[in-house]
Amino acid sequence: MKESTIIKILIGVIAVLAIVGTTLVVWWWKTPAYTGTDVGMQEPTVTSWEQPVLPPPFENLDQSDPDQVMEYAAREFFHFDPEHDQSFADAPERVEPLFTPEFYASHKNSWSAMVKLPGSVWDEWASHHAHIDVIATIQADTHPEDQSGRRARVIQVDVKPSIGKGWRYSVYMTIESHGWWRVSDLEITQPVAIKNNE
Numbered sequence: 638m639k640e641s642t643i644i645k646i647l648i649g650v651i652a653v654l655a656i657v658g659t660t661l662v663v664w665w666w667k668t669p670a671y672t673g674t675d676v677g678m679q680e681p682t683v684t685s686w687e688q689p690v691l692p693p694p695f696e697n698l699d700q701s702d703p704d705q706v707m708e709y710a711a712r713e714f715f716h717f718d719p720e721h722d723q724s725f726a727d728a729p730e731r732v733e734p735l736f737t738p739e740f741y742a743s744h745k746n747s748w749s750a751m752v753k754l755p756g757s758v759w760d761e762w763a764s765h766h767a768h769i770d771v772i773a774t775i776q777a778d779t780h781p782e783d784q785s786g787r788r789a790r791v792i793q794v795d796v797k798p799s800i801g802k803g804w805r806y807s808v809y810m811t812i813e814s815h816g817w818w819r820v821s822d823l824e825i826t827q828p829v830a831i832k833n834n835e
Contacts, residue, residue: 712773719762
């Protein structure tokens with residue numbers, strides 16, 4: 638092969654390599670860096686997520702609203718059903734969907750003790766198939782400063798059976814948000830007897 642032919646071949650190879658290299662550089666320069674999400678799409682917000690499905694009576698609860706979660710949890714914790722329940726423990730057990738797993742695991746065997754009412758009250762309610770109304774009201778008392786993902790409030794709970802006297806509690810409740818608000822702590826005072834018309 639003549640020397641001139643070899644030179645022409647080498648020049649051709651170099652030209653092809655130059656074109657390929659230039660194309661790759663231009664492609665790399667114009668390609669946007671990956672930012673962790675699809676280009677043009679917005680990051681999702683909590684309000685755009687679908688809320689977990691909860692059983693009755695929580696199916697209409699707005700789990701992104703801390704006040705609603707606290708009021709529902711406090712009310713249903715004491716919403717006894719003596720006609721169908723076996724003890725004071727059944728009502729708090731039904732609130733399990735609103736508890737953090739840690740709180741539920743550490744308190745699930747202590748519900749009746751937390752209610753702080755004698756068994757004779759339950760026996761009276763059960764024997765008369767009493768209906769229980771419960772009113773839960775968040776108090777405007779001084780409370781710890783709200784933190785990101787954490788709230789603490791005092792809730793007054795009035796338990797009003799269809800027979801006998803009623804009972805008033807002060808419930809110190811802490812809730813935390815891990816996407817949705819859940820009860821992480823409860824402290825319940827000794828109940829005070831009240832008239833049902835109070």
